[in-house]
Amino acid sequence: MTSALEDLEQSLQRALADTVIGMDSAIYALTIAIVARGHVLIQGAPGLGKTLLSKTLAVALGGSFKRIQGTADLMPSDIIGVHVFDTARSAFVFRPGPLFADVLLFDEINRAGPKTQSALLEAMEERQVSVERRNYPLPAGFLVIATQNPRDFEGTYPLPESQLDRFMLRIDLSYPTREHELQVLQRYGEIASGGASPSATPSPATPSPATATGAGVTAELLAAAQRAADAVHVAPTLAAYVLDIAKASREQTQLTLGLSTRGALALLRAARVCAGLRGAQFVSPDDVKLAAPLVIPHRLMLASEALLEGATELAVTQRLLDQVPVPR
Numbered sequence: 001m002t003s004a005l006e007d008l009e010q011s012l013q014r015a016l017a018d019t020v021i022g023m024d025s026a027i028y029a030l031t032i033a034i035v036a037r038g039h040v041l042i043q044g045a046p047g048l049g050k051t052l053l054s055k056t057l058a059v060a061l062g063g064s065f066k067r068i069q070g071t072a073d074l075m076p077s078d079i080i081g082v083h084v085f086d087t088a089r090s091a092f093v094f095r096p097g098p099l100f101a102d103v104l105l106f107d108e109i110n111r112a113g114p115k116t117q118s119a120l121l122e123a124m125e126e127r128q129v130s131v132e133r134r135n136y137p138l139p140a141g142f143l144v145i146a147t148q149n150p151r152d153f154e155g156t157y158p159l160p161e162s163q164l165d166r167f168m169l170r171i172d173l174s175y176p177t178r179e180h181e182l183q184v185l186q187r188y189g190e191i192a193s194g195g196a197s198p199s200a201t202p203s204p205a206t207p208s209p210a211t212a213t214g215a216g217v218t219a220e221l222l223a224a225a226q227r228a229a230d231a232v233h234v235a236p237t238l239a240a241y242v243l244d245i246a247k248a249s250r251e252q253t254q255l256t257l258g259l260s261t262r263g264a265l266a267l268l269r270a271a272r273v274c275a276g277l278r279g280a281q282f283v284s285p286d287d288v289k290l291a292a293p294l295v296i297p298h299r300l301m302l303a304s305e306a307l308l309e310g311a312t313e314l315a316v317t318q319r320l321l322d323q324v325p326v327p328r
Contacts, residue, residue, distance in 0.1 A: 004224035005035065005276040011217045015060035020053050021187070022180030029171050029294050030057055031277070034222065035229050036269040038168025039124050039144040041109075041159075041298060048173045050147040054105045060217050063102030063141065070111035072155060076119035080129050081136075094131060099123055102139045109146040110156040117163055120144065124166040141222075161257060161301060168266045169291075170298035172314075225276075232272040233282040237327040241285060242268050244324045245292070249300065252320070254311055257301035267295045285326045292317055 009031045016027055026042075030053075033040045042050045058065040068079055081097035098104065099120075109117065123129050127138045146167070148159075176184065242264050249258030259267070268283075270291035275283045297313035306316075 004228045008225040019056045022176045032273045041167040041170045042147045044173030054145040058103035066098035066101035067105045070108040106146040110148040169294040229276045254306035263299045
């Protein structure tokens with residue numbers, strides 16, 4: 001008998017399989033973030049399906065969906081909303097922006113200016129925004145899925161450490177295998193049939209959260225999966241292991257910034273979901289090691305000497321896992 005967590009992952013895999021190809025590991029990572037109530041940064045070269053994956057997931061989850069395209073002239077009011085004068089009421093009325101959605105896709109977030117990027121900080125952390133000395137709550141399940149291209153530096157504004165830390169995990173997309181890439185060409189390139197190719201973009205319809213999609217992803221299933229993850233036991237020695245990893249990262253000579261307390265908490269939450277997805281009732285060190293490459297690397301800042309030596313955040317993360325003693 002499968003758990004609600006396993007049912008949720010299988011439902012998401014089925015919901016996305018018809019649109020995105022060869023991204024099983026990315027969907028697994030997205031499942032972790034959704035259950036753990038965290039935000040997601042998807043990173044990769046252009047044309048790998050970052051936006052398609054994000055949009056398809058948003059539609060599969062149901063609820064309201066909004067999309068923001070990052071540009072240099074995008075202003076905070078463009079995403080938060082503005083007050084406009086209502087002549088019928090003879091008063092200013094707040095008109096919410098696209099930020100007020102269950103699932104927000106922020107495409108090419110690093111093309112938005114620092115002021116607009118910072119407008120997301122309160123929303124991502126507290127699920128509310130402050131406008132004109134008033135607080136406006138966001139949906140309880142508010143989820144930000146942001147994409148960025150790490151190879152394009154012209155006209156971009158790298159995300160500050162404070163904002164990167166608010167993304168629970170980062171998914172790095174690489175080029176697909178030859179087999180998967182051939183399937184993409186056959187499905188969307190009119191190779192096999194010679195007829196009109198199917199749309200590469202899912203419909204932006206926004207079904208009600210309580211209504212099942214074709215894959216059976218419902219609000220009830222998501223809530224059950226979250227309860228199942230919350231019930232996974234974390235031993236004190238396991239929590240200490242996570243803190244040891246965080247402490248070791250702060251002492252690494254190759255780093256100028258290690259894992260924060262928020263990062264350590266995100267690692268523990270992600271590990272609980274990993275344990276639940278394999279049907280376990282308690283978190284093991286292997287679950288922490290499985291979650292670490294998703295949660296830790298984007299929170300680390302390499303020293304200039306390490307960059308010159310060709311070090312990467314992922315390699316440093318792996319070194320931390322190899323060096324920190326595993327609890328028995």
